[in-house]
Amino acid sequence: MPKVLMKGNEAIAEAAIRAGCLNYFAYPITPQSEVAEYLSWRMPEVNGVFLQGESEVAVSYMIFGAAGAGVRVFTTSSSPGISLMSEAISYLCGAQLPAVFVNIMRGGPGLGGILPSQADYLQATKGIGHGDCRLLVMAPASVQEAAEMVMTAFPLAEKYRNPVMILGDGLIGQMMEPVEFPDQLKSEASNKDGWATNGMDHRGSTTRNLVKSLFLDAEQLNDNNLILRAKYERMKKEDVRWECWNTEETYDALIVSYGTMSRVCKTAISMLKEEGIEVGLVRPQTLFPFPEQAVRQAAQKEGCRVVLSVEMSMGQMVEDVERCVQGALPVKWYGKCGGDVPTPEEIIDLVKTTLSSL
């Protein structure tokens, strides 16, 4: 299929359909309402399900019900809406149900603002709900990558029987870029007859399935948590993704940055190169699991004197970066989160002043 020019939000919507997800429930919120608007006409075209729920709370449980019934299902929202969905996300993890949540982040806390932000990093990667639950979190840096991540999110959610989140900043949702989709709809989802409440007749079985997260017995609850833990450990082994950029030769500083912010950093790094200053970049594509090895190795490279975590937040990912660098080098944070994306000039300044202060 030829490339088409699309807004990120629309590409996310279309990508879900191409991935064979024909069920969508949502509640409007800026800056991602275009997903719902697009799917309100597109889902009927493919005989899919579109429903605007009465709140993000309700929507997240519509997702639970549908996922429990064994179909591919997803929703999209933005920061305050995701906070309301976090109860259900915990229940989905506990009951081991696959579903995809897209968070096109806006500034917070509270009502915050409607401009781009990356301030839900900690929520997405460490505190998405009560209990020991985790999401596999993917962070796209372009419209094309957003579409591709959506298409991989469904099989990944099914592989782990766990929700997957696409964490994009507002720019990813709003900007227009060329994007290419596969022609064919992706193959059907994995067989869910072993656990889905899809009706005994439907799966030709005489025993019923239960979807639940309540384990009143301490040992059984611990066992369920051990199953979840094993899945999260497996994610770290099998599905951690990242991009290394300008790291083949030596560099004076390493930047860790993701999403839109990483693109600005790349521009800054190219400009610094012309001045003879080399900076490497690690761009996490999965935020959980975090590319620990990649960051650690890149920081250990001969000649690297400092690691900078550049993010559109007041310093969230930097906690993971510090954890990976383990005190071997100074780790500094730089960021903004009112909605203005730091400019290449700011990053250049940051690198120069940091290097000269060491």
Next chain:
Amino acid sequence: MAKTFKKPDCMTDQKTHYCPGCTHGIIHRLVAETIDELGIRGRTVGIAPVGCAVLAYNYIDCDFQEAAHGRAPAMATGIKRVRPDLMVFTYQGDGDLASIGMGEIIHAANRGEKFTTIFVNNAIYGMTGGQMAPTTMPNQRTTTTPFGRKSDEVGMPIRVAELLGTLVTPGYITRQTVISPKYIQKAKRAIKQAFIYQMEKRCYSLVEVLSTCPTNWGMTPQDALQWVQDVLMPYYPLGDVKVPDSEKVTEAAAGTAN
């Protein structure tokens, strides 16, 4: 000799965890009998609430999902929208449905979702030890209204059936009780009718059932049944609040002819 009265196929052999004299068990049985009689066990999905009936799936033997507190109607919506061929019912207490889950029930009913709700109104929070519910009666003592419910502070009990009956969208909304065989038979007919409306894809259906909680009411099972009769039934009248009318009637009610 043929058995004329037996355990429904749709019930497991487990003894229930319900307190002596609690009528949750009777209501479970009516649901199970209905599923048997309609022959729909193989395509039914129940949704258990958070409340004393959270373990309903231990007794009613069909596919089940366990809800978060109050969210069963949203889950039922999710299931029914993606699999309209399944028969879906939620089983909810009055704290679950009329307090934390009030938003979800109103919107599910208003969308006319084609599932059935069994709403067990025992005028109290049973599972958490007898706190006030939105349905608690004026002056009724609970563990959070030790001097009795004060209506001037927390309002009057909510009549859920009547409230949902105000919605213009067609629906089947009825209130029943299970305090004696006569009422049990009527409740059974209502539950079956509710499922039939769902089967026919007619409308949303809800059966409110006045139920007992002798443990948290601090009464003997016998007194609890009497209290339903003397105190609950005058405030919560039994009978159909709404039946699915022809479209004409609802349009007239909405005041929109086109």
